Amino acid sequence: MTFGDGRSASALARAVRAGETSATTAVDAAFGSIRHDEGNGLHAFLSLREEAALEEAAAVDRRIAAGDGRGLRLAGVPVAVKDNIAVSGGPTTCGSKLLEPYVSPYDATAIARLREAGAVVVGKTNLDEFAMGSSTENSAFGPTRHPEDPSRVPGGSSGGSAAAVAAGCVPLALGSETGGSVRQPAAFCGIVGVKPTYGRVSRYGLVAFGSSLDQIGTLGANVEDAAALLQVVAGSDPHDATSRPEPVADYATGLDDWDPAGTRIGWPAEYFGEGLEPPIRAACEAARDRLSAAGAEIVEVSLPHAPYGIAVYYTVAIAEASSNLARYDGVRYGHRASADDLASMYLRTRAAFGAELKRRIMLGTYVLSAGYYEAFYGQGTAVRARIRGDFERAFADVDALLTPTTPTPAFSIGEKADDPLAMYLNDIYTVSANLAGVPAVSLPWGRTPPRDGRPALPIGIQLQGPDLSERRLFEIARFLERESPAGAEHG
Numbered sequence: 001m002t003f004g005d006g007r008s009a010s011a012l013a014r015a016v017r018a019g020e021t022s023a024t025t026a027v028d029a030a031f032g033s034i035r036h037d038e039g040n041g042l043h044a045f046l047s048l049r050e051e052a053a054l055e056e057a058a059a060v061d062r063r064i065a066a067g068d069g070r071g072l073r074l075a076g077v078p079v080a081v082k083d084n085i086a087v088s089g090g091p092t093t094c095g096s097k098l099l100e101p102y103v104s105p106y107d108a109t110a111i112a113r114l115r116e117a118g119a120v121v122v123g124k125t126n127l128d129e130f131a132m133g134s135s136t137e138n139s140a141f142g143p144t145r146h147p148e149d150p151s152r153v154p155g156g157s158s159g160g161s162a163a164a165v166a167a168g169c170v171p172l173a174l175g176s177e178t179g180g181s182v183r184q185p186a187a188f189c190g191i192v193g194v195k196p197t198y199g200r201v202s203r204y205g206l207v208a209f210g211s212s213l214d215q216i217g218t219l220g221a222n223v224e225d226a227a228a229l230l231q232v233v234a235g236s237d238p239h240d241a242t243s244r245p246e247p248v249a250d251y252a253t254g255l256d257d258w259d260p261a262g263t264r265i266g267w268p269a270e271y272f273g274e275g276l277e278p279p280i281r282a283a284c285e286a287a288r289d290r291l292s293a294a295g296a297e298i299v300e301v302s303l304p305h306a307p308y309g310i311a312v313y314y315t316v317a318i319a320e321a322s323s324n325l326a327r328y329d330g331v332r333y334g335h336r337a338s339a340d341d342l343a344s345m346y347l348r349t350r351a352a353f354g355a356e357l358k359r360r361i362m363l364g365t366y367v368l369s370a371g372y373y374e375a376f377y378g379q380g381t382a383v384r385a386r387i388r389g390d391f392e393r394a395f396a397d398v399d400a401l402l403t404p405t406t407p408t409p410a411f412s413i414g415e416k417a418d419d420p421l422a423m424y425l426n427d428i429y430t431v432s433a434n435l436a437g438v439p440a441v442s443l444p445w446g447r448t449p450p451r452d453g454r455p456a457l458p459i460g461i462q463l464q465g466p467d468l469s470e471r472r473l474f475e476i477a478r479f480l481e482r483e484s485p486a487g488a489e490h491g
């Protein structure tokens with residue numbers, strides 16, 4: 001389903017600005033569909049801000065009535081926000097008992113920019129605890145369901161945001177990416193997910209997981225919407241020293257004018273090996289053939305260090321996580337367990353982390369410890385540099401890479417919950433972009449055929465490009481979106 005009458009978020013904003021509809025009507029409609037889907041057990045949201053959102057919508061409507069609505073790119077557009085991004089005055093739980101009582105004292109930069117654009121945050125969405133997971137099953141508040149099949153996961157960790165968009169509750173959502181948490185749930189739910197260049201969106205107000213990997217990303221029902229949302233939140237920020245200073249390109253206008261002729265599309269053999277389900281391979285091949293038929297040149301490339309991506313990611317990410325999570329000690333933020341002395345207060349407070357968090361904190365502390373640091377973390381960062389080098393070599397020759405987003409479609413709730421390695425392997429095609437810092441887009445491209453009682457499920461294909469090539473990725477993605485007959489089965 002898509003939000004409302006199916007028009008794009010930009011078209012909705014145009015209609016609100018023109019007075020054909022109002023922000024209040026759009027936000028009301030969002031709460032109507034949220035109530036409906038949450039009532040059916042979707043569990044995409046952890047909190048709603050109905051009163052605040054309706055007040056903000058009324059303020060947008062007043063501005064427009066006063067003739068002051070011109071700069072409001074997303075006027076009246078309801079947006080859902082992953083609950084690890086701070087929205088002033090409300091909770092930011094990170095899906096964790098540790099932050100359950102915490103109230104955000106300020107807006108993340110991305111949220112401040114949404115407000116300036118006239119968008120309205122309707123609520124905070126479910127996620128794997130502190131964004132660690134690939135299914136949203138690690139949320140301390142229970143899993144989100146796949147909008148098409150409640151026995152399946154929506155992907156993760158931004159599963160609530162992806163499900164909210166795919167179910168039609170909202171046209172747009174923000175998520176966060178450390179190793180694929182926007183692209184993977186977008187692929188599972190059949191929507192568009194964007195992981196921008198590292199530093200393209202300020203991390204100010206995004207709760208840290210792996211700081212050298214983290215990036216806020218956008219989710220939308222179509223390419224133009226996901227691009228329009230990135231347009232609003234991207235840009236340099238004095239609050240984030242790693243934000244990129246370059247001006248933000250025009251991401252969303254005129255995408256239809258792009259001509260594939262002469263574009264060089266890389267096809268990396270390493271992404272089409274063992275473990276990839278045949279219908280997903282077939283979907284990528286079909287997309288490749290459409291590009292080629294329209295005049296793009298398909299070039300076989302090699303990313304020889306891609307097979308080390310998972311090992312490197314799950315070394316570097318957990319090392320940074322163990323350090324970032326040390327601040328949840330019961331003193332500074334959120335939950336504090338009662339105890340007679342300080343040491344037991346720390347212990348009891350931190351016991352409230354879920355099992356996956358404890359695993360990562362322990363392993364992360366281990367790979368950073370004296371005597372093991374060079375063997376694990378040092379080695380991990382060295383291989384990370386080679387993964388980045390692979391991309392640089394490939395992008396000297398091609399404009400973008402076309403690959404699957406995930407090796408399988410949405411899996412069942414519980415299927416991988418007791419097998420962390422199987423869960424980690426689901427990220428095999430997404431982690432490299434985070435390790436290298438390059439931008440990537442996942443877009444829906446047909447479905448798997450039904451099989452052994454499994455329904456037809458959305459397939460996501462992925463485009464990755466050099467630093468700051470978001471505009472080009474959106475052009476290619478928009479071309480493919482037009483070429484993709486909705487619901488076509490591959491395999």
Ligand code: GLN
Pocket residue numbers: 131132133134156157176177178179180181182209317427
């Ligand atoms: N699934 C990956 C992990 O568990 C990526 C998470 C993310 O991108 N936030 O770490």
